[in-house]
Each structure stands twice: as C-alpha cells, then as structure tokens.
Amino acid sequence: MRVARRNFAVVAAGLCGFCCGCGTKPLPFAAAAIPPPPPFEFAGAWGARGTGPGQFGAPVALATDTIGNVYVADAGSASVHKFSQLGEPRLSFEDDRAVLHPVSIAVDEGGAIYVADERRGSVIIYKPDGSHFREVRLALPSAAARSSLRVAIDVDGNIVVAARKPFGLRKYTWRGRPATTWKNAAAGGAGLDEPSGVAADAGLIYVSDAANGAIRVYQHDGTLVRTLMAPGERPALGAIAVGHQWVVATDERAHALHVWSVDGGYRLREDLSAWISGSEPSPLGVAFAPGNECLVLDAPAARILRFRLHL
Numbered sequence: 001m002r003v004a005r006r007n008f009a010v011v012a013a014g015l016c017g018f019c020c021g022c023g024t025k026p027l028p029f030a031a032a033a034i035p036p037p038p039p040f041e042f043a044g045a046w047g048a049r050g051t052g053p054g055q056f057g058a059p060v061a062l063a064t065d066t067i068g069n070v071y072v073a074d075a076g077s078a079s080v081h082k083f084s085q086l087g088e089p090r091l092s093f094e095d096d097r098a099v100l101h102p103v104s105i106a107v108d109e110g111g112a113i114y115v116a117d118e119r120r121g122s123v124i125i126y127k128p129d130g131s132h133f134r135e136v137r138l139a140l141p142s143a144a145a146r147s148s149l150r151v152a153i154d155v156d157g158n159i160v161v162a163a164r165k166p167f168g169l170r171k172y173t174w175r176g177r178p179a180t181t182w183k184n185a186a187a188g189g190a191g192l193d194e195p196s197g198v199a200a201d202a203g204l205i206y207v208s209d210a211a212n213g214a215i216r217v218y219q220h221d222g223t224l225v226r227t228l229m230a231p232g233e234r235p236a237l238g239a240i241a242v243g244h245q246w247v248v249a250t251d252e253r254a255h256a257l258h259v260w261s262v263d264g265g266y267r268l269r270e271d272l273s274a275w276i277s278g279s280e281p282s283p284l285g286v287a288f289a290p291g292n293e294c295l296v297l298d299a300p301a302a303r304i305l306r307f308r309l310h311l
Contacts, residue, residue, distance in 0.1 A: 040257070040270045040307040043293065046087030047303035051077065053089045056302040061105045062239070062285025062295065070287070070295060070304065073102035073115060080105065080113060080130070085289050087304065093130030100124075104198075108153040116149040116161070123151050123159055125174075136176035140167055150207075154200040154220060162195035162207050169195070169207055169218070182222045192216065197249065201242035202262075208237040208249050215240065215249060217264070230258045231266060238281075239297075243288040246311060250296075252281035257296070259311065267311060272296065275305055 048055050057076020064070055068085040078100040082091035094100060101119035108114070111128035121140035125133045136159060140146045145163045152160045158179050159172040169192055171179040194211035204225065205218045213234030217225045228247065230237075235258060238250040246267070247260040255276040259267040276282050276298050283305075285297030296305040 037308075037310045039259075039268060039309065039311050040294065041310060042275065043306040043308050044086075045275070045298075045303050045305050046083075047072075047301075049302035053092070054081075054083070054087060056081070059297055059299050059302055060103060060284055062287050062297040062304070063105045063107050064287040064289050064295065065107045065111055066109055068290040069107075070289070071105055071107055071113060072285075072297070072304075073100075073105040075100075075102055078102075080115060080126070083304075085291075085293070085295075085306075091130055093126070095124065096132060103147060104150045106151050106153050108157060114151050114153060114159065116151040118143075118146040118149055121146040121149065123149075123161060123172075134174075134176065136172055138163070138167070138170075148195055150195055150198040152198045152200045152205070154205060155203050156220070160198055160200050160205055162192065162198040164194060165192065168192050169198075169205070169222075171205075171222075181220065196236075196238045197240040199240040199242045199247075204242075206240050206242055206247060208240050210236045210238060213237060215247070215260075226264045228260050228264055229266070230269065239283070239285045241286045241288050241294070246309070248286050248288075248294060250283045250286050252284065255282060257283070257286065257294075272305075276301070 056074050059072050060075045061073040070083045072081045079092055079094045083089055101117050102115050103118045104116035106114040113126040115124045117124055121138050123136040127133050140163055145167050148164045150162045154160050157174055162169045171182040173179055192209055195207050196210040197208040199206045203220050207216045215228035219225055235251040236253050238252045241248045249258050255272045257270040278300055280300040282298050282300050283296045284299040287295045289295050292309045294307045294309055298305055
C-alpha cells in the first residue's frame with residue numbers, strides 16, 4: 001500500500017513537471033485580427049415597384065431633410081413620396097393642379113419640398129404637408145433644357161437651378177425672383193454643357209456636368225472656386241450629395257459612386273455592382289442621412305440602398 005502511494009506521488013510529480021516545467025511563463029494569447037469595415041458598408045435596402053404604400057412606379061430623384069426623412073420623386077405615379085430613413089411611409093401626394101413630370105427634388109430646412117418639372121419647365125414648391133405653395137416658371141428654351149433641369153436650395157434659402165446651355169446655372173429667391181447677388185457672367189458657366197446634378201452646402205454650390213465628367217464648385221455669388229475631377233477615364237457624373245466632409249456623385253453607366261473631400265481631394269471610387277445589376281442607368285440619386293449613412297436610389301429596382309460610411 002505504501003509502495004502504491006509512493007508510485008502515485010512520483011507519477012503525479014512527473015505530470016506536474018511535464019505540464020509546468022516546460023516554461024515558466026504561459027504562452028501569449030493571440031487574438032484574431034478584426035478587419036476594418038469597408039468604406040461603404042451595406043446596411044440594407046427598402047422599396048419595391050408597385051402602386052401600394054412604400055412602392056414606386058418609376059423613381060427618378062432622391063432627397064433628405066435635416067432629420068433624416070427621405071423624399072422620392074416618382075415619375076411613374078406623378079407623385080412625391082416621403083419616408084423615414086428606414087423606409088416607413090409617411091406621406092404621398094400628387095399635384096392638385098396638373099400632372100407632375102418630376103426630374104429633380106430638394107427639401108429646405110423648414111421641410112418645404114421643391115420639385116423640378118420637365119413638362120412645365122418650372123420648379124414647384126410644396127408645403128411640408130404636400131399642399132401646393134408656389135410655382136417658379138423658368139422659361140427654358142427647349143425640351144432638352146427642361147429634361148436636364150436640376151434644383152437645390154442654398155444656405156440662405158435661395159433656389160439654385162441648373163439646366164443645359166444657354167440657361168446654365170441660376171439662382172432665385174424663394175419668391176421666384178432672380179437673386180441679385182448672382183453674377184450673370186458666371187451663370188452661363190463655361191463647361192455646363194449637360195448639368196446632371198446640383199447641390200448646395202455651407203455657402204458653396206456644386207454642379208455636375210455629365211458631358212465633361214466634372215463637378216464645378218461655386219461660391220454663393222457665382223464665383224468659380226474649383227473643379228473636381230475623377231482620375232482615369234472621364235465618368236458621366238450625375239446626382240450629387242454634399243455632407244460635412246464628403247462630396248459624393250453618381251456614375252450611372254458604371255453603377256458606381258465617386259467620393260471627394262470637401263476641400264477637393266479625390267478619395268475613392270465605390271463599385272456598386274454587387275447590389276446593382278443590369279444595363280439600365282443606376283444609381284439616379286444619392287443623399288446623406290443621419291448616422292453617417294449614404295442613401296442611394298437604385299431606380300431600375302425601385303428601391304433605396306443604405307450604406308454606412310467609414311471614410
């Protein structure tokens with residue numbers, strides 16, 4: 001019995017030496033490296049083609065307000081739809097005077113809605129509840145100019161309008177009168193052959209020109225500040241969104257987005273072919289939303305794509 005106990009003690013001591021005697025320090029724990037999120041992290045999608053609540057006929061333009069509501073101009077149903085950032089329907093309205101033919105949309109800080117109508121060649125202003133408020137007639141010279149009509153609201157509440165030459169880029173007060181601070185010499189804007197998007201933020205106005213693959217940046221009085229270009233082959237830039245740090249423009253033919261910093265430095269090209277397929281032009285709209293999100297209008301699929309930005 002004593003021998004058995006002694007042998008057991010020897011074996012136990014040997015095991016302890018085997019386990020603990022190989023080193024005086026435990027092996028370090030190597031944590032798995034977590035890769036950083038992509039610059040555009042897909043966060044979901046909402047919307048569908050149809051005539052019911054939250055559905056679209058032929059969406060053509062996208063805007064957001066300061067609290068994250070989303071506005072979609074729908075040429076298929078001749079109406080404007082308002083949603084929460086997550087796609088919950090909040091308002092849908094048509095014009096009570098004539099059939100809408102929208103090509104662009106903007107929203108001011110008070111929630112008023114501005115719709116560029118290509119049939120009438122005007123900007124129609126609606127109150128936040130969708131009721132008609134005012135129409136600004138622009139006397140556009142041709143059907144081509146009316147189809148290129150784009151609208152934005154600047155920091156002072158003025159209406160900024162872009163259309164093909166000879167109209168160019170112009171600014172109006174909320175009453176529809178030409179803004180007295182705008183420089184007529186700059187308004188024609190050399191290079192604005194085919195304006196395809198306009199945005200305003202922090203006293204600057206951004207106009208994309210699909211024909212020249214450039215974004216012209218103007219001061220509030222019409223003075224040209226800089227021109228934004230993408231490297232490589234000239235893209236057909238479309239809709240624009242401007243945030244506190246970034247400028248994003250759509251590339252409809254390539255199903256992509258181009259990103260610049262607000263000081264003009266080019267940042268990246270984001271390929272959206274993982275979410276957008278087919279040969280139809282898309283995306284047709286882009287907008288920033290709270291929570292560092294970028295919303296993208298995939299018009300052929302009649303839906304809104306949500307991306308979280310990690311730039």
